């Protein structure tokens with residue numbers, strides 16, 4: 001049976017997994033540090049905690065190559081993005097708590113039957129609003145998952161009202177995250193406008209943000225793992241990635257303390273509510289060679305920047321027998337049977353770790369798993385917001401991400417990844433990566449996957 005150990009809703013014991021992976025923790029190369037790289041690169045005016053709404057300075061328009069050469073760019077954008085994702089995570093935590101403890105009537109089905117919730121729309125609204133207010137509306141293009149079609153229908157008036165309330169109570173706390181709140185609460189039209197300005201067609205700009213307000217909505221509604229994913233794409237390159245993971249504690253061992261699990265394993269005594277960090281935000285800037293993780297701001301507390309961020313690094317495990325691979329929970333999203341065959345031929349002996357959302361990329365970046373594989377069914381086009389933030393974070397943490405043909409993922413074509421060859425593979429190291437790619441080549445044609453449905 002696969003170990004779905006990150007499933008907070010799962011009844012399966014997770015000691016086995018926690019035991020297995022403690023060895024990966026020993027390989028951590030970077031101990032906890034209070035030092036945050038952003039501080040080093042930050043212009044003087046932004047060293048001090050202040051509202052970005054007062055900083056309407058022009059956003060860098062220089063080309064990617066220049067930015068990489070100086071290492072000075074995107075500093076402001078990164079800080080704004082991390083703060084905005086922190087705020088979004090706080091919103092999500094409150095909505096998820098309500099969803100779990102009360103009814104599911106805030107969960108709607110989209111045309112493709114996938115779920116969408118108050119949190120998806122509300123996060124899209126606040127991130128859109130914050131980025132525009134902070135960086136200047138004319139500087140900001142956003143491509144994001146949700147649209148307002150179903151929210152604007154007359155019969156959705158109650159739902160829209162809940163979204164507006166959720167957005168306004170979140171924005172009222174903006175000062176805690178270093179932002180200025182709106183002068184007056186946003187009305188329904190303003191909220192709809194903030195959501196819909198994130199067009200899901202190609203924005204007119206060569207530099208744009210990609211946002212998945214709630215990635216892994218299924219995990220979210222099940223009280224499980226999910227992520228808020230924000231990235232900045234400049235001339236087709238992902239230059240910033242920020243992943244908010246509200247149910248992925250700073251210390252993986254603390255997963256055991258999550259509400260549902262604790263009830264089952266009562267011999268564990270959880271620490272006092274406010275003394276452990278239930279979630280984290282992970283972020284990286286392309287070319288920096290560093291990925292960082294900071295705790296989620298606790299309810300009612302102020303985000304201090306730079307706060308206690310610590311560097312994360314991929315696992316040093318390169319022996320397949322010691323390695324853990326992770327994959328989507330839903331077999332409709334990735335072929336579990338194909339990855340099981342791959343795992344067998346590569347010599348991956350451990351059970352797969354099935355985790356909702358881009359938290360999978362976070363597990364690789366943090367060194368809690370060594371490989372992530374996704375093989376969607378034929379014809380499925382991967383959307384950029386489902387991968388952009390995770391890819392740059394894993395790469396800067398020392399990992400490798402390519403398609404199954406060994407090519408980098410191509411974010412240059414708008415909404416969808418361009419020319420993706422078969423599937424996506426992220427690995428902690430090049431050697432492991434190479435083995436998996438060879439195994440895909442060896443098994444692709446002999447499996448039935450080359451011809452028809454991949455996800456089974």
Ligand SMILES: Nc1ncnc2c1ncn2[C@@H]1O[C@H](COP(=O)(O)OS(=O)(=O)O)[C@@H](OP(=O)(O)O)[C@H]1O
Pocket residue numbers: 114145212214215216217218219327328329330331332333334355356357358376377380383386
């Ligand atoms: N058919 C199909 N095949 C592949 N991928 C699909 C498919 N349908 C949806 N999606 C996208 O998968 C996102 C969730 O991916 P996960 O890896 O988290 O999958 S899983 O929930 O763990 O099964 C999910 O993201 P969210 O909608 O943000 O949750 C979708 O964008």
Ligand SMILES: [Mg+2]
Pocket residue numbers: 212214215216385386
């Ligand atoms: Mg998604």
Ligand SMILES: [Mg+2]
Pocket residue numbers: 120145212213214215216217
């Ligand atoms: Mg989503």
Ligand SMILES: [Mg+2]
Pocket residue numbers: 114115145217
């Ligand atoms: Mg969705």
